[in-house]
Amino acid sequence: MDLMICNRMLDKDRRQQLSRLRLELRRLREELAQTLKPGFEGTPLVKGNVYDRAYRCGAARCVCRRGQLHRNVGLGWSEDGRARFRQVPPDRVGELRRKSADYLRLRQARATVTVLGKKIVGVLDQIQEVRREEPFDA
């Protein structure tokens, strides 16, 4: 009976390593759960980035020549690898800022999931090594 229990248990050193790895795995699971939150939202998104622009119009006698730059808000995005831009009408600035921010959060979540996925795979590989035993005597 003692022998059977013994055969089914890892030695103390490996149990400690496993305990440390499980702690890390729990931490990554929690981080993954937090990261995935934007994936459970259902509001509309707008692809792109809303930003404030300040520019000179190019007219020879305009005030912008003397430093009073024109200001507006733009939406920039890329489509088929090309940079696109549209001016945002003032009455839609708030709405498009929110929808763009939600889009950017989802993209950020996606990037973080890729990084976390690699870390999780790394921990699972270490767990495999710690638990692994040779099935036969050499």
Ligand SMILES: [Zn+2]
């Ligand atoms: Zn001007």
